[in-house]
Amino acid sequence: MERADIQLNANIRKEILEHQNDAGYLEMLYRGNRVQFKKEFLQVYPDLSNNPLAEFWYERLSDEGIVISDKSKVKSEEGIVKSDERIVKSEEGIVKSEEGIVKSDEGIVKSEERIVKSEGLLVVVVASIVAAIIAKLPAILGLAEEAFYVRNVGFIVFPVLAGYFAWKNKVSRLNISIIGLVFLLCAIFINLLPDVESDVTTLSCIHLLLLLWAVLGFAFVGSIKSLHEKRLAYLKFNGDLGIMSGLLLIAGGVLSGVTIGLFELLGLKIENFYMSYIGIVALSAIPVIATYLIEKNPHLVGRITPVIARIFSPLVLIMLLVYLVAIIYSEKNPYNDRDFLMIFNALLVGVMAVIFFSVAGDTSVTKKSLQIWILFLLSAVTVIVNGIALSAILFRISEWGISPNRAAVLGANLLILANLLIVSVQLFKAAAGKGEPETVGRAISGFLPVYIIWATIVTFGFPILF
Known part of the structure; x- marks a missing residue:
């Protein structure tokens, strides 16, 4: 068989050499056995390099090789493409699988959100029940209601709210222990004080509310060294809480009246x-309940407080101006009337709240210079009112000597005056375009520790000093 192949190859080679100038004969040989013809022709081609017909056949056979090679490449590339398609399909399967995992994760997240919501509602229900039990302790334990509520009204609200925020903000166990210990010590101290009708006990009960409010703020913020933004958020929360509680109180009052x-x-x-x-x-x-609603609807409730404050700020300014003029022609004055002086001090706190909530929670006020000027005038008039109240206190001290009430009011007025002066300066800078209205909120929140220190002194120090 091998000899036959060799003989065939030799014959084809011989035929090519003999008929190298006969195009028809070469075509016949080529069609008879293309593979052998090509093989033998390429071997003898160096001897036929000067023959134009041989050049033609060389180019022809070379092109066929390229075509064959190209076909192989195409087939190879088609195989690669098919392989790539399989890879793509595999990747699509992986993507679909990952999408399924993502959907599964989303379902888990939604499930966790539902669990958190249900847990939050459960915490609110438990906190409400605890507050109700504390409120009913006089009936449960047979205590005198008036004495109990005067001393312990703050413990009905602040501890349960502090517990809610400690749970919500995931406060550390150490901080929770500190919060609980402070509430416990305050409760023990205030209930060990003597007769509730004494001035010192009354002052301690009043300032204890501010101290408990600060402890609630600690649970809200999460630390003592808090940023101004967190303190501002706590102050805004208190404004929202007042509005929402008022709405619930009105709705509850209507429902109670209808029911009865x-x-x-x-x-x-x-x-x-x-x-x-x-x-x-x-x-x-x-x-x-109001706290829970605020947490669930922050954008809805948070916009009401600054709007109300900005509406009332010009009205309060007009009222103060008219009030100062009326004092001149009135027979009553804070120098001789104690109740008149107390109203003055309550007015100062209210004006501070109006100023703060007017610039807090809404950036649109920063673009209204008229509103800033109104707040500046309001703070300036309030400084005058505070000056009158302070002079009245000093007059009463010089006439009748120092007392727990006069000492407490004097300290509070000095602090409020200092804070008002700082706020007035910041408002003037903002109105003149030399500062930002946000600095007013920082001036108020930055002064909070000073108020808390004074409340602590009055609550625990005055019973010892007086």
Whole structure:
């Protein structure tokens, strides 16, 4: 067989050499056995390099090789493409699998969110029940209601709210222990004080509320060394809490009136039972429920407080101006009337709140220079009012000597005056375009530790000093 192949190859080579100038014969040989013809022709081609017909066949056979090679490459590339398609399909399968995992993760996240919401609602319910139990302790333990509520009204609201924020903000166990210990010590101290009708005890009870409010702020913020933004957020929360609690109180009052009225139509008098149980329980739960609603609807509630404050700021300014003029022609004055002086001090706190909430929570006020000027005038007039109140206190001290009430009011007025002066300077800078309105909020929040220190001194120090 091998000899036959060799003989065939030799014959083809011989035929090519003999008929190298006969195009028709070479074509016949080529078609008879293309593979052998090509092989033998390429071997003898160096001897035929000067033959034009041989050049033609060389180019022809070379092109066929390229074509064959190209076809192989195409087939190879087609195989690669098919392989790539399989890879793409595999990757698509992986992507779909990953999408399934993502959807599964989203489902897990949604499930976790539902769990958190249900847990939050459960915490609110438990906190409301705890507040209601604390509010009903006089009836449960047979205590005098008036003495209990005067001393412990703050413990109905602040501890449960602090517990809620400690849970929500995931406060550390150490900080939770500190919060609980402070509440416990305050409760023990205030209930060990003597007669509730004494001035010192009354002052301690009043300033204790501010101290408990600060402890709640610690739970809200999460640390003592908090940023101004967190303190501002806490102050804004208090404004929102006041608005939401007021709305709930109005709605609850309407519902209570309708309920009592409907039962009266049936000849049933339920006022005492309703107020002793349902009314007190509802009142104690309102701050907790309001807090929960604020947390769930921050954008809705947070816009109401600054709007109300900006509406009332020019009205309060006009009222103060008219009030100062009326004092001149009135027979009453803070120098001789104690109640008049107390109203003056309450007015100072209210004006500070109006100023703060007017510039807090809404950036649009920064573009309204008229609003800033109104707030500056309001703070300036309030400084005058504070000056009158301070002079009245000093007059009363010089006439009748120092007392716990006069010392407490003097300290509070000095602090408020200092804070008002700082706020007025910041408002003037903002109105003149030399500062930002946000600095007013920082001036108020930055002064909070000073108020807390003074409240601590009055709460714990005055019973010892006086």
